[in-house]
Amino acid sequence: MSGAADGPERPVAALAPLAGGRAGPDALGPLLAVALDALRAGAARRGGPLPSGGPAEVAAGLAELLDPDTLLPERGDPDALRQLTEALAATAADPADPDCAAHLHVPPLAVAVAADLAASALNPSLDSWDQAPGATSVERAVIHTLAALVGHPRPEAADGVFTTGGTASNLTGLLLARDALPRARHPADRLTVHCSAAAHFSVARAAAVLGLAPDSVVPIDTDTGGRMDPRVLDWSLTDARAEGRTPMCVVATAGTTDLGAIDPLRAVAAVTSRHGVRLHVDAAYGGGALFSRGLAPLLDGLGLADSIGLDLHKLGWQPIAAGVLLVRDSSLLAPLGQRAVYLNPVDDEEAGYTSLLGQSLRTTRRPDAFKVAVTLRSLGREGLGALVDRCHDLARYAAARIAAEPRLELVAEPVLTTVLFRYLPPEAGQAGQADRINAGLRRRLLAAGRAVVGRTELADGGVRLKLTLLNPHTTEADLDRLLGLVLAAGAEEEQETHQ
Numbered sequence: 001m002s003g004a005a006d007g008p009e010r011p012v013a014a015l016a017p018l019a020g021g022r023a024g025p026d027a028l029g030p031l032l033a034v035a036l037d038a039l040r041a042g043a044a045r046r047g048g049p050l051p052s053g054g055p056a057e058v059a060a061g062l063a064e065l066l067d068p069d070t071l072l073p074e075r076g077d078p079d080a081l082r083q084l085t086e087a088l089a090a091t092a093a094d095p096a097d098p099d100c101a102a103h104l105h106v107p108p109l110a111v112a113v114a115a116d117l118a119a120s121a122l123n124p125s126l127d128s129w130d131q132a133p134g135a136t137s138v139e140r141a142v143i144h145t146l147a148a149l150v151g152h153p154r155p156e157a158a159d160g161v162f163t164t165g166g167t168a169s170n171l172t173g174l175l176l177a178r179d180a181l182p183r184a185r186h187p188a189d190r191l192t193v194h195c196s197a198a199a200h201f202s203v204a205r206a207a208a209v210l211g212l213a214p215d216s217v218v219p220i221d222t223d224t225g226g227r228m229d230p231r232v233l234d235w236s237l238t239d240a241r242a243e244g245r246t247p248m249c250v251v252a253t254a255g256t257t258d259l260g261a262i263d264p265l266r267a268v269a270a271v272t273s274r275h276g277v278r279l280h281v282d283a284a285y286g287g288g289a290l291f292s293r294g295l296a297p298l299l300d301g302l303g304l305a306d307s308i309g310l311d312l313h314k315l316g317w318q319p320i321a322a323g324v325l326l327v328r329d330s331s332l333l334a335p336l337g338q339r340a341v342y343l344n345p346v347d348d349e350e351a352g353y354t355s356l357l358g359q360s361l362r363t364t365r366r367p368d369a370f371k372v373a374v375t376l377r378s379l380g381r382e383g384l385g386a387l388v389d390r391c392h393d394l395a396r397y398a399a400a401r402i403a404a405e406p407r408l409e410l411v412a413e414p415v416l417t418t419v420l421f422r423y424l425p426p427e428a429g430q431a432g433q434a435d436r437i438n439a440g441l442r443r444r445l446l447a448a449g450r451a452v453v454g455r456t457e458l459a460d461g462g463v464r465l466k467l468t469l470l471n472p473h474t475t476e477a478d479l480d481r482l483l484g485l486v487l488a489a490g491a492e493e494e495q496e497t498h499q
Contacts, residue, residue, distance in 0.1 A: 019121040028121060031081060038082045042089020049100035050093040052449030058091050093452055098471060098478035099485070102454035104257065104285055104311075106470045108319040115374035116319050119367045126162075126365040128343040129353045135367035136356060142369040145376065146310065147326055149290050150283075151303025159330035161359040162368045163323035166284030167202040169309030170251070172325050172336075172361055173280035174206045176307060177249035179335035180278065186246045189213045194236050195251035196220050196228040196263055200282055203251050212248075225412065226261030228252060230271050237275045249278045254299055255286025258456045258466065260416035262286050266301030273304075281305040284323070286416060288315020291384035295392060298415070306332060312372055314470070315388055315417070322368050333359050390472040391417040398467055398479050407487055411464055419467040420456070423490035435463040437497060441489040451485050 017027035051058050064070060065087055077083075094100055096107035124132030126139060139162060147158035163169045174193065181191070188211045195203050197219040204217045218240065221232045237247050250272045252263040265281065272279040281302060287310035289295040290302075302308060305328070312322040327333055337358040339346070344355035357363065375384070395414035402421045403410045411420035422438050438455075442465060445451040454466030465486065469479075 020123060024121055032117075034082050035085050038085035039089045042086040042092070043094070045086070045090040046092065046094070046449070048449045049097035049452050050446065050449050051091045052447065054447040062087060062091060096471060096473075098474040099451040099482050101467045101469055101471070101474075101482065102452045103468055104314045104470070105468075106314060106317050107473075108313075109317045109375060109379075111378050112318050112371045112375045115371040119370040122367075124367045126360075126367060127357045127363045128355050129348075132367060135370060136354065138367065138373050139356065139369035142373050142376070143324070143326065146324060149381075150287070150299075150308055150310075150326060152326070152328055153303060154328075157329050158326060159333055159359070160324055160326040161333070161356065162365065163309075163325050163360075164321045165313065165323035166200065166282060166309050166311050167205070168361070169284065169311075169323050169325040170200065170202045170280070170282055171206040171209060173307040173309060174203070174210060174249055174251075175361075176327070176332055176335055177278040177280065178210055178212075180332075181246065181248065186248075190245045191248040192216050192218050192240045192245050193249050193251060194218045194220055194233060194240070194247060194277075196226075196253050196256070196261075197222050198226045198228075198256045198259070198261060199251055199253050200257060200284070203282070216248075222261070225415075226256055226259040228263040228268060230264060230267040233268060234271050234275075237271070237277060247275065247277045249280055252279065252281045252305070253286075254281055254283035254302060255289070255416055257285065258418065258420060258458075258464075259412055260285065260414060260418045262298050262415060264301075265299060266304065269301050269304035278307075279305045280307045280309070282309050284309050284311035285314050288312065288384075289388055289416060291315070291381055292388040292392070293385060294389060295416070303328075312375075315391075316372070316375070316384070317387060317470075318368075318371055318375065322372055336360065387472045391469050394469045394472075394474055394476075394479065395419050395467070397476050398469065398483070401479065401483055405483065405487070407490065408483070411458070417469045419469070420458075420464045421467075422462070422464050423486060425490070425494050433497065437490060437493045438463045438465055440493040440497075441465075441486065444489045444493055445485060450489075451482055453482075453486060 018024055019028055065083060095105045124135040126132050126135060129136050143160040144155055144158065147160065148155040152158045163172060178191065191212050193203065193207050193212065193216055195217065207216050218236055220228050220236055222228055233250065240247050250268065252265055252268045254262045254265065269279055283302065286299060289298055308326045310324040310326065312318045312324065313320045316322060340357065344357050349355065395417045398419045399410055399414050402408045402419065407424050409422050409424050423441060425434055425437055442453050442455050445453060454468055456464050456466050458464055
């Protein structure tokens with residue numbers, strides 16, 4: 001049929017070029033050059049780890065570019081890529097800057113970003129084989145490689161799926177545990193989840209999303225190092241059953257956000273095995289320590305877990321997102337099974353066209369496994385282990401310098417790559433003054449664009465500062481300078497407090 005009735009057709013050459021197809025690389029080349037130049041210009045404008053001026057000034061600087069009439073004009077702006085990329089870089093918190101050291105936020109490896117670009121250009125979707133033929137095989141291979149790394153006794157039987165991160169992995173792990181129980185015998189309002197008092201907040205959020213009772217999450221006391229006490233866990237599981245409740249799952253943590261604490265996984269697994277309770281390990285932070293031959297023993301017993309969450313956008317240096325959920329046996333993923341006749345019909349699967357639709361809470365999924373595959377093969381375990389070891393060494397160096405500085409107090413020796421400490425005013429004065437000075441000095445550094453230092457609070461309620469060292473290119477001199485900035489900001493905050 002002719003399209004004349006609808007008006008003249010627009011020439012194909014006038015349409016915006018695509019990234020895929022044989023002509024895609026030619027279209028991408030000039031645009032990448034523009035984007036890279038804009039990234040350089042934006043970083044130069046920023047001049048430090050983050051923009052100065054605080055939230056109001058940053059928002060004001062972007063207002064013209066983000067005005068609705070500018071953002072969606074009647075006719076397109078050919079300079080939009082350069083302008084917006086430069087603005088994004090100028091207003092970024094850059095984890096590649098040594099003075100940006102607050103969060104579990106890594107500077108991604110260049111090879112991983114390049115791989116991610118290739119995957120984005122091809123745009124596979126992992127909900128059906130015919131949308132991602134090669135990418136389907138890549139994800140399966142990466143899952144089995146990681147299953148061997150974590151120590152699953154039968155990695156060939158293990159399974160898993162890529163997720164958006166630890167929060168999604170924890171939610172999925174708990175969903176699998178819940179749906180393994182007969183609901184008629186174990187109503188949701190009588191189920192319990194037992195985890196360390198220092199577990200990630202996403203465990204409680206997942207319990208709420210799954211419809212569990214408000215008091216379903218039972219915190220387990222930790223030792224002085226922030227690790228779950230297996231004896232208290234044992235008592236807690238026994239008490240829950242005595243109260244007529246059903247322990248649904250135990251969540252152990254391999255790398256708490258603040259201290260980097262790793263629960264005694266083998267001892268916890270022994271308790272859960274004795275009680276017949278599912279064990280999920282949140283190893284979003286600490287799992288990457290497995291690349292290090294020296295630090296891997298800290299995760300002894302990880303392979304005994306029923307499910308494990310890893311985040312390779314932490315100690316794996318991947319662009320966000322690169323979360324992974326591993327299960328010891330593919331049968332454990334059965335609750336996620338779905339059949340959609342337009343995606344994974346039975347006869348297609350019987351003919352070998354395997355779909356990953358029934359392994360995820362998501363339908364459309366990008367091929368995040370590809371950048372991981374490229375990274376694993378490019379660096380090997382030795383190369384990735386060297387990055388982990390370097391960041392661990394930097395944390396130990398920072399801890400030693402903090403311990404030697406009279407105006408700073410070290411909270412604990414680092415387990416992985418985080419360092420908790422606080423600034424000590426010479427005279428704290430009234431209760432809470434030290435906390436106000438520590439909170440204030442951090443905001444002072446942020447507002448000036450000088451440094452991004454983390455903040456947390458311990459059980460005693462006191463404010464603590466945190467360095468999360470995930471940039472292996474940081475030097476000891478960089479850390480000396482960063483601690484100097486903290487000391488100077490603390491002195492400025494003190495002076496202002498006393499005025």
